[in-house]
Amino acid sequence: QVQLQQPGAxxxxxxxxxxxxxxxxxxxxxxxxxxxxxxxxxxxxEWIGAIYPGxxxxxxxxxxxGKATLTADKSSSTAYMQLSSLTSEDSAVYYCARKGxxxxxxxxxxxxxxx
Amino acid sequence: DVVMTQTPLSLPVSLGDQASISCRSSQSLVHxxxxxxxHWYLQKPGQSPKLLIYKVSxxxxxxxxxxxxxxxxxxxxxxxxxVEAEDLGVYFCSQSTHVPPTFGAGTKLELx
Numbered sequence: 001q002v003q004l005q006q007p008g009a010x011x012x013x014x015x016x017x018x019x020x021x022x023x024x025x026x027x028x029x030x031x032x033x034x035x036x037x038x039x040x041x042x043x044x045x046e047w048i049g050a051i052y053p054g055x056x057x058x059x060x061x062x063x064x065x066g067k068a069t070l071t072a073d074k075s076s077s078t079a080y081m082q083l084s085s086l087t088s089e090d091s092a093v094y095y096c097a098r099k100g101x102x103x104x105x106x107x108x109x110x111x112x113x114x115x
Numbered sequence: 116d117v118v119m120t121q122t123p124l125s126l127p128v129s130l131g132d133q134a135s136i137s138c139r140s141s142q143s144l145v146h147x148x149x150x151x152x153x154h155w156y157l158q159k160p161g162q163s164p165k166l167l168i169y170k171v172s173x174x175x176x177x178x179x180x181x182x183x184x185x186x187x188x189x190x191x192x193x194x195x196x197x198v199e200a201e202d203l204g205v206y207f208c209s210q211s212t213h214v215p216p217t218f219g220a221g222t223k224l225e226l227x
Contacts, residue, residue, distance in 0.1 A: 035216075045164075045207060045218035061215040095163055100211045101154050103175065105163040 002026040004096050004106035011112045016086055020109050022079040022096030029077035030054040032099050036070065036081045039108070040092045048094075051079060086113045117142050117210055121219035127227040134195040136222045138208035143188050145212070152211040155184055155193045158221075159204040167206075168193065198224070 005023040012018045022034065036048040049060035053072035060068065067090075069082040083090055093108040118141040128134050144151045153171050156164035166175045168184035171191060181196040195202055203226065208219040 044220050045209070047216040047218075059214065063215075100152065100216070101166060101169040102156070102164070102209070102211075103166045103169070105165070108163050 002098065002104045004098065004104055006094075006096060006106035006109045008107070009110045009112070011114065012086055013115050014087055014113055017082060017084045018086065018111065019080055019082045020094055020111070022081075022106050024077045024079065024098070027098075029072075030074055034070075034072065034079040035097045035099075035102060036068065036079075037095045037097055037102070037105075038064075038092045039095065048081070053077075053079065083111070086111075088113050116215060117144075117213045117217050119208055119210060119217050119219035121206075121208055121222050123222060124220065125223045125225065127225055128198050129227050130198055130200060132198050134198050134202075134224060136193045136206050136208075136224075138186075138191045138193070138219050140189045140191075140210055142213065144191075144210050145188065150212075151187065153184075153186070153191050154209050154211070155182075156207045156209065157202070157204050158207065164207060195224075 003025045010018050030053045033050045033052050035050040038046045047061050048064045048068050051058045051070040051072050058070050072079045091113045093110050095108045096106045098104045120139045122137045144153050151171050155168040158164040167178050172184045183194050185192050203224050205221040205223050207221050
């Protein structure tokens with residue numbers, strides 16, 4: 001069965017960077033786009049971007065360009081999202097989700113940016 | 116960006132009721148390939164969203180047939196024929212016809 005495993009929580013200081021992971025199993029990792037979605041109580045669900053692990057092609061929401069960088073490691077079937085220059089506005093739950101219809105989601109990583 | 120407007124934001128129901136949620140988009144969701152990429156999800160407290168319906172009316176694997184989706188162009192509806200306790204939570208619509216994909220604000224289905 002398809003599974004996307006994400007760490008439950010990250011705590012980082014303002015100004016720092018964080019690299020979140022999403023380990024895929026149960027399907028051919030290189031065959032489907034992996035998307036990343038941000039969820040906050042105020043802004044709801046926002047699409048950050050996507051990566052096609054087969055060739056590394058990426059697509060970003062203009063709003064998150066310069067903030068998020070997506071990569072993928074085919075050898076470990078893991079997608080990564082790095083967020084840089086963190087502020088309190090980046091505190092949120094971040095999900096990875098498979099394919100354009102987001103048919104499977106990870107459990108989400110809760111990012112807290114605090115000193 | 117395409118704005119997705121869901122109504123109502125809160126929907127109090129009794130178990131066994133029929134429930135209907137509307138989702139309207141600010142632009143047509145018909146893709147140049149003829150497909151309409153409008154999807155519905157359910158998020159329960161403390162969980163990630165789960166896909167229910169994809170491309171307007173297709174039930175995802177394992178989704179009960181009491182869930183149905185319909186609509187076209189800019190106007191879409193999710194119906195639950197007889198609400199069960201496991202159906203309570205927040206429903207989101209989303210479109211992936213246009214980039215970036217966007218989501219509605221959510222409709223909370225709760226008990227009266």
